[in-house]
Amino acid sequence: MSEATFGSKLTMNLGPRSYDITLRRGALQNLYQLADLNRRVAVVTDSGVPPVYARQVADQCREAVIITVPQGEGSKCLRTLESVLQQMLAFGMGRGDLVVAVGGGVVGDLAGFAAAVYMRGIDFINCPTTTLSMIDSSIGGKTAVDLGDTKNVVGAFWQPRVVVVDADTLSTLPRRHYINGLAEAIKAGLLADPELFELFETGDVDADIDQIIYRSLQFKKGIVEADETEHGARRALNFGHTIGHGIEAVKGIKGRRKVGLYHGECVALGMLPMIESNSLRRRTRAVYRRLGLPVRAGFDKEKVYAEMLHDKKAQGGRITVIKVPGLGCWRADTIPVESLRSLLGLEG
């Protein structure tokens, strides 16, 4: 692929809520060039993100407080949200001030929601530092915390003012997290970008990571622009997520369960039954093997099915799933929930 991506910029066109997505190595150290930091700024990060990144941002602000929450999904909760909001209030933040997220999807979702509700909404900037957040969660405006075991059930659509993707931060990301996030890029490739998919078959994901991030964002941007609040086309992004979420509920790493699968790994498994072409399913499995994503996991299928029945999208006995008949195309299929049994390989 020849497309130059160094210093590329995409614009999310959402009328008055439009914003730039800047992809540039080293951009974090030059955030002041991309945003107004001449105000009070809460830089939200977590304990697993090397502190140097948040410090780099804070150092460019007129007045900054760094708020560090514990790493892990457990921080996407009301108690941590309250603590973040309290620290913002104690710092004297007003309606014209700013929240900057420096971290993965956990920090982005939590800090974004804090920005959405603080004084009925203040400015938010997202600086994603994981592949998953660079490829997927940092754009689109979905922010949320979990309520007990139910993910993302308390949230808001709150678009960032700017998204700054500095791929240099990936140098410290543990390999398994790095690969985990790529599952969402494989998703984009399968749904709409054959060239991106082929890059996973034959390319070098480390050498081509800027390209992978860029193309994935380009895909998601198009979908969000067409359907900001998920009433139509945005459903495509749920490809792999119906079964994926079921697997995540049963096998995901969260709370006291320290061993299990990450979100992208669950989505990777969830996509396979939704690929209708046998040859494409084989190619996808080969990509997973090449990258080190799971091709099968020993999970209790009955339990996964029971979890899917609880899924909020499974109400009314029918469920809409996204199927991929061939590389680069998809369709939404509304099926009786029982059909998920055969997709999972269970007896009727």
Ligand SMILES: NC(=O)c1ccc[n+]([C@@H]2O[C@H](COP(=O)([O-])OP(=O)(O)OC[C@H]3O[C@@H](n4cnc5c(N)ncnc54)[C@H](O)[C@@H]3O)[C@@H](O)[C@H]2O)c1
């Ligand atoms: N809002 C959305 O549209 C959307 C979409 C997909 C997923 N999500 C959410 O994203 C979350 C998962 O995000 P994630 O996969 O980024 O996980 P994460 O935020 O938990 O980050 C993974 C781990 O990597 C560490 N880390 C982050 N950046 C690092 C770096 N540069 N170097 C070293 N360590 C680093 C973190 O401390 C954490 O321990 C989930 O809560 C999910 O619900 C949201």
Ligand SMILES: [Zn+2]
């Ligand atoms: Zn996902």
